[in-house]
Amino acid sequence: MSQNMSYEPRLSRAGGKRPVTEADLLDQTLVAGNERTIYAKQVPQDKVYAAGNGGMDRLQGNGAHIFASIVDDVGNPVKGDLIVAITDSEQRRVLASTTVDTLGELADATTQERTERPLFPVLGPYAKPGRHIEFRIRAEPGSDGVSIDPAASDVRLYYTEIEA
Secondary structure, rough: OOOEEEHHHHHHHOEEEEEEEEOOOOOOOOOOOOEEEEEEEOOOOEEEEEEEOOOOHHHHHHEEEOOOOEOOOOOEEEEEEEEEEEEEOOOEEEEEEEEEEEHHHHHHHOOOOHHEEEEEEHHHHHHHOOOOEEEEEEHHHOOOOOEEEEHOOEEEEEEEEOOO
């Protein structure tokens, strides 16, 4: 059974902020109700990765303001949930995960002022060396069978890279 990821204040000022953009996304065909990985990165031996970045307080100014307008190969918005996960070294077993937000909410954030976008604070547990950090989509029935188009999407998500 995997752990649920949650805000980890001890890591809120640790490490460096690393972006994930549309250029980093994988081409995937979605299946309703199933999770499909749209981004994965293996943690090097000298680092640990934590999903998100910064804290939860907008006034501190260290928050990670995110958006994700993910579209299919004909330009329609993909419907479903964005999930962040930590998987084992073979990407077969989910060790920890949580739902970031709905893709509809994250797409709406694309047009908002940066400081009004949803915050994605650093989450624990973190991914140890050899494991993977992943962003996944759990598609709704209306997006069943569609292929995402990374080049036509507009995405800004974050993870934190920390020296091990």
